[in-house]
Every structure is written in structure tokens, then in C-alpha cells.
Amino acid sequence: QKEVEQNSGPLSVPEGAIASLNCTYSDRVSQSFFWYRQYSGKSPELIMSIYSNGDKEDGRFTAQLNKASQYVSLLIRDSQPSDSATYLCAVNMASGTYKYIFGTGTRLKVLA
Amino acid sequence: GAVVSQHPSRVICKSGTSVKIECRSLDFQATTMFWYRQFPKQSLMLMATSNEGSKATYEQGVEKDKFLINHASLTLSTLTVTSAHPEDSSFYICSATLGITSTDTQYFGPGTRLTVL
Numbered sequence: 001q002k003e004v005e006q007n008s009g010p011l012s013v014p015e016g017a018i019a020s021l022n023c024t025y026s027d028r029v030s031q032s033f034f035w036y037r038q039y040s041g042k043s044p045e046l047i048m049s050i051y052s053n054g055d056k057e058d059g060r061f062t063a064q065l066n067k068a069s070q071y072v073s074l075l076i077r078d079s080q081p082s083d084s085a086t087y088l089c090a091v092n093m094a095s096g097t098y099k100y101i102f103g104t105g106t107r108l109k110v111l112a
Numbered sequence: 113g114a115v116v117s118q119h120p121s122r123v124i125c126k127s128g129t130s131v132k133i134e135c136r137s138l139d140f141q142a143t144t145m146f147w148y149r150q151f152p153k154q155s156l157m158l159m160a161t162s163n164e165g166s167k168a169t170y171e172q173g174v175e176k177d178k179f180l181i182n183h184a185s186l187t188l189s190t191l192t193v194t195s196a197h198p199e200d201s202s203f204y205i206c207s208a209t210l211g212i213t214s215t216d217t218q219y220f221g222p223g224t225r226l227t228v229l
Contacts, residue, residue, distance in 0.1 A: 034217065041203075042222070042223070043220040043223040044156070046217060046218075046220075049217055098144070098209070098216065099158055099161055101158075102155045102156045103155065104155040
């Protein structure tokens with residue numbers, strides 16, 4: 001079983017719609033969760049972090065965490081063509097080195 | 113804030129040569145730096161974790177004698193790919209964190225694209 005799972009996509013949504021990206025993780029003691037956006041040929045850039053159950057909003061982005069279900073999601077409201085990228089879910093495994101485990105990423109396409 | 117740079121951004125070398133990649137935290141002191149490798153259409157794979165002044169911790173399957181990591185200061189870590197071969201061609205990305213707690217965010221450098229001929 002993979003430690004962090006994401007649907008590879010592509011997920012296609014029309015411009016202006018809500019894009020919903022999902023991530024599940026296997027380590028129940030994981031404490032912190034991050035969403036990164038990666039454009040083709042570039043390195044990841046941080047969108048949001050979330051540590052507590054519930055929702056966290058930042059502009060058009062909302063992260064949702066449900067530790068009981070071991071599930072974290074990212075909603076993008078009013079999707080724009082510039083949001084087209086691969087979205088990586090990262091989970092801090094709470095080990096001594098506090099390393100991240102990344103999912104394989106979901107490719108999002110926002111259609112103009 | 114929290115800017116990480118990498119140098120060079122792109123390098124092409126002949127098989128058998130060594131290549132050094134630098135990772136710098138520009139506006140903060142990084143307790144820990146991480147080195148990743150990413151092959152086309154794949155996710156980031158952690159190679160090693162580096163702490164200033166101590167030996168790097170390598171992930172399973174990563175040859176520590178081939179990928180030499182030196183974390184000389186709180187703002188600089190280097191990765192040297194020794195005796196590079198075509199299969200080492202990849203996108204190498206470093207990241208750095210301010211602290212050592214589970215909530216600390218990793219900030220990524222822009223990456224170095226290595227092509228070994």
C-alpha cells in the first residue's frame with residue numbers, strides 16, 4: 001500500500017468551476033499536511049499547509065483535513081487556466097527527520 | 113521570505129564526470145535541507161536529509177558514495193553526483209526548513225536539470 005495516494009488525473013474542469021483534489025495517507029500518526037503546486041519543468045511551490053481537522057481557507061484555496069478518515073483535500077474555487085498544473089500532496093511522517101512523503105500528484109487542467 | 117536558490121539551474125556533462133549542485137537558503141538559516149530527484153512524469157523521491165555539521169541520512173536505495181552531500185553551514189548544502197552516468201540524468205531539487213518540528217514547511221529551490229551524455 002502506497003503511503004500517500006492521489007489520483008493521477010488528469011482532472012479537467014471548466015474555467016470558473018471548483019476543482020476538488022483528494023489525497024489519502026496510510027500513517028495514522030501523521031501530523032502535518034501540505035499542498036504544493038508544480039508547473040511542468042519547475043519545482044514545487046507551497047499552496048497551503050494544514051495541521052488540524054476541518055477546513056482552512058486562503059483566498060481561492062480551501063484545504064480540508066479528516067484525520068479519522070486519513071484524508072486531505074484541496075478545493076480551488078473559480079478555477080483559472082493558470083491553475084493548470086500538477087498538485088502534490090505531502091505528508092509529514094512525524095519521524096525523527098520530519099521528512100515528507102509525496103503523493104504522485106494530480107494533474108489539473110482548467111479549460112478556458 | 114523563505115527563499116531557496118540552487119546553482120546551476122541546468123548542467124550537461126559527459127559520462128564519468130562529477131557534478132556539484134549547490135543549495136542555499138537566502139534569507140533564513142536552514143536547520144535541515146533535503147535533496148530530491150524527480151524523473152519525468154514521476155513524483156519527487158527523497159534522496160537524503162542533511163543537517164548542518166553532521167552526516168546526511170540517505171534513503172534506502174540511494175548510494176551515499178555516489179551522491180555526496182555536504183552541509184557546510186546553516187545556509188549551504190551541496191550535492192555532488194560522482195562518476196555520473198546517463199541514468200543519473202534527472203531533475204534534482206533541494207528544500208530547506210527553518211526548524212525541526214513536524215509542522216515546519218519545506219521551501220523548495222528552483223531545481224537543477226542534469227543531463228549526462
